[in-house]
Amino acid sequence: MTSRTWFITGVNSGFGRQMTEQLLARGDRVAGTVRRPGSVADLQDAYGEKFWVAHLDLADLPAARGVVDRAFAELGRIDVVVNNAGYGLFGAAEELTDEQVVAQVSTNLLGSVQVVRAALPHLRAQGGGRLIQISSYGGQATNPGASLYHAGKWGIEGFMEGTARDVAPFGIGVTIVEPGGARTEFRFDSLQLAQPMGAYDGTPAAMVRGAKDRSRPPLGDPAKMAARIIDSAAQEPAPLRVVLGSDAYRFVTTALRERLAQIEPQQDLAASTDWTGNPA
Structure with a gap:
């Protein structure tokens, strides 16, 4: 197997950590x-020059571009760019503060957009590569109490799908990964909950208040999920979407069927608004 060089945001925990460990163990550069800083010192000690690390807060858009440019400058060719960093913010829309809304969108949407925009000139210049976006089944389906989280995921999926069409002529493949729940620390270390309002007590939106309950472990095995994400980078052509977890498959397929069932009966209504006069 030919070794590759990967750029991955958020390698200190979750899928980023799992992917990094597996890639370094098999001889790839990351x-x-x-x-x-210091959160991956053990991997730096173990792998030395194979593991390049930079500090980055994705909400700092100029910094994101600078880190991407520096990684390409110092490492040369980077074969796969993975947008993994992000966090969850749950609560009804009016329970969230303005600061929470801005921080969530800046990190989960704008930060990922900036990483892709920064990487594209380098990928084009080297004749191709792969972009992988870690999304969620929440990029296709919705749950109460997660409107802002869904806003970021739906937004980044639209951006990545549109970008895939833009960059295909340059040999750049795009894959959106939609995992279900996984047994990582995401729900506990990277999850923020809004300050609850009494008006939502007992409503579906209040269900997210128990999101950090450790007595209900998710279905997904993060090591297996990370391995499938890594495998997707070798698929040709690049799969536009990869759904991971039986829960994710159920949520996504149900949402798509419901959406189609709502739209298909509107065919005549849609056509009724077409221009029927003389061509302009």
């Missing part, structure tokens, strides 16, 4: 970003 350029990783972290918000907390």
Whole structure:
């Protein structure tokens, strides 16, 4: 197997950590970003020059471009760019503060957009590569109490799908990964809950208040999921979407069927608004 060089945001935990460990163990190079310096010191000690690390807060858009440019400059060719960093913010829309809304969109949407925009000139210049976006089944389906989280995921999926059409002529493949729940620390270390309002007590939106309950472990095995994400980078052509977890498959397929069932009966209504006069 030919070794590759990967750029991955958020390598200190979750899928980013799992992917980094597996890639380094098999002999690939990884350029990783972290918000907390020193959080991956063990991997730096173990793998030395194989593991390039930079500090990055994705909400700092100029910094994101600078880190991407520096990684390409210092490592040369980077074969796969993975947008993994992000966090969850749950609560009804009016329970969230303005600051929470801005921080969520800046990190989960704008930060990922900036990483892709920064990487594209380098990928085009080297004749191709792969972009992988870690999304969620929440990029296709919705749950009460997660409107802002869904806003970021639906937004980044639209951006990545549109970008896939833009960059295909340059040999750049795009894959959106939609995992279900996984047994990582995401729900506990990277999850923020809004300050609850009494008006939502007992409503569906209040269900997210128990999201950090450790007595209900998710279905997904993060090591297996990370391995499938890594495998997707070798698929030709690049799969536009990869759904991971039986829960994710159920949520996504149900949402798509419901959406189609709502739209298909509107065919005549849609056509009724077409221009029927003389061609302009």
